[in-house]
Amino acid sequence: MALISEDELDEIRARNPIFDIASGYTKLRRSGGKLLGPCPMCGGKVSSGRFEVFEKDNSWACYAYCNTGGDVISLVQQVEGCDFRAAIEKLGGRTAIDAARAKELFEERERKRLAREKTSADYREAERKRLFRTWRSALPIHATTASFYLEARGLALPDHCPGLRYLPSMAYWHGEQLDEHGRKSPRQIHKGPAMCGAFIRPDGKFGGLHLTWLATHESNELHPLLTFSKAEILDPDSGEVLNSKKMRGSKTGAYIAIVMHDAPRRLVIGEGIETVLSVWTAMHQAGRPLDDMAFWAAGDLGNLAGRANKTINHPTLKRPNGQPQKVPDRFPDLDDPGLSIPESVDELILLGDGDSEPVLTEYAMERAARRYAREGRVIRIAFAPAGLDFNDLLRAA
Ligand SMILES: [Zn+2]
Known part of the structure; x- marks a missing residue:
């Protein structure tokens, strides 16, 4: 038999609705948008999991013991x-x-693909709106656990810091839990104070949140002296220490405004909030003029530098199979606009953390410099010494 074309497969699927074929194998009942019943392969009943048929996209899945799914053809095969x-x-x-x-x-296939894409776009927009409600409910950051935490790390806050706020009690979600009906839902494993940053998209709209969960410790019961740190959050199953930072929503091309300026002449951009604040603090304490400056945090290196035109071999690092590790190259893919640097900026200062992988950081900084280069614009790259970020440097000073 020669190769079967995608059109022929679609025709076979259209001719054999999944409901008709699955009903020939097991007894199905309707529940919401799908059909449920005992699994014709493993015999799993609704109580032990589920065999489900989705008429909308002509597919099936077994969550009982098979833990698999597919189209009408794979159902017959199995x-x-x-x-x-x-x-x-x-x-x-x-x-x-x-x-x-x-x-x-072909048109039917396209219609389904567009419907699927619309669903995910709708989901992203709903998530963005949820996060925006959280942002609007957050408190000003000054004189909160978040500002005390920053202070404890030697960092000062600008009087006006539009991109940072404080959430007294924010839930931390990790993994999933199963209820008695076998339904999966996200699992909350921690709730507590958090510093939150708002990502502003290139179109000026809110895009998502940067969250850092914090903890307060009382060092001595007789002389209550409070200390502040990042929260230690453990995976309840593995005991593994989880990252106390999370980014939610969309941060692509977006930034957190540590210091906002309508038309800055100088712009400082770093990966993390604390990196950027450490440079602001150092300049502020040294009495440097800051009137023409803006300070942004990009969230991560990839967002700071934008997409590379390709990945290349890491000069030294190897994967477990002995092959060289891949890193994004020094040259930007110019189809990705990266961050929207205001036209008014004639001096751009990019901060490279010394605690990230050095080659990855160096390439990303070069890529960013090439991407954001303009006639008459000076671009400076500042690296914290290896193993230190700017914040460590400031604390050592
Ligand atoms: Zn099954």
């Missing part, structure tokens, strides 16, 4: 224990498809 070719024969075999039918099938 139930009958036959191969792909035999399954197609059982479904009536392939038929010649004329151009008109092929066009119809």
Whole structure:
């Protein structure tokens, strides 16, 4: 049998609605947008998991013991224990498809693809709105656990810091939990104070949140002296220490405004909030003029530097299989605009943390410098010494 085209497969699927075929194997009942029943392969009942059929996209899944799923052809393969070719024969075999039918099938496939994309775009927009509500409920950052935490690290806050706020009680979600009906839902494993930063997208709209969970310790019961740190959050299953920072929503091309300026002449951009604040603190304490400056945190190195045109071999690091590790190259992919640097900026200062992988950081900084280069603009790259970030440097000073 020659290769079967995508059109022919679609025609076979259209001719054999999943509901009809699955109903021939097991008894299904309707529940919401799907059909449930005992699994025709493993016999799993609703109580032990679920065999589900989705008419909307002609697919099935077993969450009982099979833990697999697919289309109508794979269902026949699995139930009958036959191969792909035999399954197609059982479904009536392939038929010649004329151009008109092929066009119809192609259009149907496109319509489904667009519907799927719209669903995920809708989901992202709903998530963005949820995060924006959280942001609006947050408190000004000054004189909170978040500002005390920063102070304890030797960092000062500008009087006006539009991009940072404080959440007294923010939930930390990790992994999933199963309820008695076998339904999965996100699991909350921690709740506590958090510093939050707002990502501002290139179109000026809110994009997402940068969250850092914090903890307060009372060092001595008789002389209550409070100390502040990042929260230690453990995975309840593995005991593994989880990252106390999370970024949610969309940060692509977006930045956190540590110091805002309508038309800055000088702009400092670093990866982390604390890195950027450490440079602001040092300049502020040295009495340097800051009137023409803006300070941004990009969240991570990839967002600071934008996409590379390709990945290249790391000069020294190897993967476990002995192959060289790949790193994004020094040259930008100019289809990705990266951050929107205001036209008014004639001096751009990029901060490279010394605690990130050195080659990765160096390439990212060079990539950013090339991407944001303009006639008459000076770009400076400042690296914290190896193993130190700017914040460590400031504390040592
Ligand atoms: Zn099953």
